[in-house]
Structure formats: C-alpha cells, structure tokens
Amino acid sequence: MARRTLAALAVALLGATVLISGCGTRGATDPPPVAEGGESADRLRRQAREALDRYDRAVAAAGGRQGIVVVGERTGQVGTWEEDRPTYKASLLAGKLAATAALPGAPRAEGEVTWDGGGRRTVAIIAADAALAELVGDGAGDCPECETIEVTGARLGTARINTTRGAATAPAWEFTLRGSAVLVTRVAFAASSGVTVEPPPWDADNPPRGLRIDAARVTGTTLTAQFVGSPRPATGPCGVDYTAEVVESANAVVVIVVSHPFPGERACTAIGGQRTATVQLAAPLGERAVLEVQQGTPVPVTVE
Incomplete structure (x- = not known):
C-alpha cells in the first residue's frame, strides 16, 4: 500500500x-x-x-x-477482520507482517493479466516471499502499537486491480494469517515490471x-x-x-x-x-x- x-x-x-x-x-x-x-x-x-x-x-x-501500470492498491484482502483482532487493520496498513514458515516459490514462470474491456498481457510471476516483501515495503511503518501479523502460508490465485487501461484480473498471492480467516492478497508480478x-x-x-x-x-x-x-x-x-x-x-x-x-x-x-x-x-x-x-x-x- x-x-x-x-x-x-x-x-x-x-x-x-x-x-x-x-x-x-x-x-x-x-x-x-x-x-x-x-x-x-x-x-x-x-x-x-x-x-x-x-x-x-x-x-x-x-x-x-508502459507494461502494466497499477493505479491504487496492489494489496487487498478477502473477508472482514474479526472483532478479537482490533489492530490487524492498522497492522496491514503499516506493513507489519512476517512469515512464520517458508513461503512457496512461483508455481509457474508466467501468468496473464486480463482486462475487462478485452486484451491480455503476460507477466512474470514472482515468489510469494518477494510479493510479501513488496507488501511490507509499501506499508506506512509508523504504528508502534500494532502487533505483527503472522503469515502462515500462501497460494497463487487472482485479484482485481485498477490500471491505466481499465479494471483487470491479475495473478495474486493469497496469504493466510494466524488467528484470522481473512486472506491478504498481493499482485504476483513485480512493481518494477511497470512504470513508476x-x-x-x-x-x-x-x-x-x-x-x-x-x-x-x-x-x-x-x-x-x-x-x-x-x-x-x-x-x-x-x-x-x-x-x-x-x-x-x-x-x-x-x-x-x-x-x-x-x-x-x-x-x-x-x-x-x-x-x-x-x-x-x-x-x-x-x-x-x-x-x-x-x-x-x-x-x-x-x-x-
């Protein structure tokens, strides 16, 4: 973020x-x-x-x-934070996440971004730990009272994104978290693959x-x-x-x-x-x- x-x-x-x-x-x-x-x-x-x-x-x-220029967030979530996890929202915004186990590498070398209005583009899939590192790096990092969210695993799925060419569906890592049913998502291609x-x-x-x-x-x-x-x-x-x-x-x-x-x-x-x-x-x-x-x-x- x-x-x-x-x-x-x-x-x-x-x-x-x-x-x-x-x-x-x-x-x-x-x-x-x-x-x-x-x-x-x-x-x-x-x-x-x-x-x-x-x-x-x-x-x-x-x-x-230009490649694929994502507009707005490259990070998202599936589900709603539970009441007994009141700091998790702020922790995610701050980028306070850490893996507690080895995360998987890319199951395949490439994936496709598909635009709603038509058109496709092939992207190189990055490993889950690289995607998590980008997510953490994008965080505000200014929440000392926030607890660190433990990432317990990841699998490759898809997520919706906004781009300079319209809305699209893109490959994305889905991260599972300790103590929550929420999935945190992050696009599975590097930010450096597009214009910054x-x-x-x-x-x-x-x-x-x-x-x-x-x-x-x-x-x-x-x-x-x-x-x-x-x-x-x-x-x-x-x-x-x-x-x-x-x-x-x-x-x-x-x-x-x-x-x-x-x-x-x-x-x-x-x-x-x-x-x-x-x-x-x-x-x-x-x-x-x-x-x-x-x-x-x-x-x-x-x-x-």
Whole structure:
C-alpha cells in the first residue's frame, strides 16, 4: 500500500478546494481563466507539461514500454477482520507482517493479466516471499502499537486491480494469517515490471494547483473526467459549471478542469459533490495513462 504523507494529504485537500475560475464563454478581449490567487491557467498547462515530462522519463526508465501500470492498491484482502483482532487493520496498513514458515516459490514462470474491456498481457510471476516483501515495503511503518501479523502460508490465485487501461484480473498471492480467516492478497508480478512515476518534491510555499480528478472514462476519443466539485450548477448562487482541457504526449494525458462559477462573490459552504467534465482527445487513448494535474500521478480509467 502506498505510503501516506502530510504532503500527500495537503495535495488531496487542495484538490477539493483549488479550482480554476473564469467566465462561461470567452470573448476575444476576455482575460484567460485564472486559478485562485490570480494565477494564470498557463501555470496549470506548464504544470501539466512537467507532469508529462516526468512520466515520459519514467517510461524510458522502464525500457520504453508502459507494461502494466497499477493505479491504487496492489494489496487487498478477502473477508472482514474479526472483532478479537482490533489492530490487524492498522497492522496491514503499516506493513507489519512476517512469515512464520517458508513461503512457496512461483508455481509457474508466467501468468496473464486480463482486462475487462478485452486484451491480455503476460507477466512474470514472482515468489510469494518477494510479493510479501513488496507488501511490507509499501506499508506506512509508523504504528508502534500494532502487533505483527503472522503469515502462515500462501497460494497463487487472482485479484482485481485498477490500471491505466481499465479494471483487470491479475495473478495474486493469497496469504493466510494466524488467528484470522481473512486472506491478504498481493499482485504476483513485480512493481518494477511497470512504470513508476515519482511526484515532484512537496513545496509548502508553492504547492501544486488545480483540481485533482479521481478517475476517467474513455469512449473512442471522448474522455470524461470524474472529480469532486460544487454539488450545484452555475444557474444559481454557489453553483459551478465545469469544462476540461487536456495536454497530451505519446505516453500520457493530463486533464485540467476549468470552473465557471455563478457570477458574483458569495460565502459558500465547502460541500463537495461528484461532478464530471468531458473533453476530446487528439487521438484514441490506446495504452496511454491519464494523469491528474496536481502531482502527475495516474488515475483509474474505464475504457468503453
């Protein structure tokens, strides 16, 4: 599981509150849409291009192919924690697991990831102890009061994952635990087999701007971004309409969401609702990733 940092939390909060504002229809003499604080939307375009540059470098570092880019968690669980194991949830998040016996090697050299929308890709299966080591390494590791979960065995099965190409079924190790019927799962191919993109260093004096999208749906060249915004349209006070634009490269697409609020300044409650904005891509998405604009990290994609 990915580590949670104060910087990441701050970015998430910015995503819920920092929007781009502008009029609904721009004339030739109208100023460009501007971000909160009077910053030009050009800054967001620069931010998007920087994100694309980082992603392009990550693809090059992975050998020039994107492979399988998992979005979100590579670790999961089957079942619900028992009441007499109150710390196990926190222990799993912290990565506090240890094998009490030898774990099996890969029963076969390769497996397949199968996408819901069609398509397959062969992956190299890693041993159970290697998968457990990745799981532990991804943990937050900051829970001294958590007990260590004892892993008693493992078998190769499958798990559902989200990727930059949509939802898929992937080979996964299922770990059995002492004192619990819950199975902890971990994808059975190495994280290094796909693209790993590092967000830019956090700068509290100059934090990233823009509205973070949570997911995207793609049909042909039409991309619909999903995000949290105003729950009401701009037909009344505190309402906002949204449009989107994209900055594209050969490997990824960054979505910039532009807000068009109801005219006039008013004190509005900070209540969010699920909203969408649609934009046309210059070419079909293919195997390209969809990135949010704040840190340039991939989001889950549904391909129709």
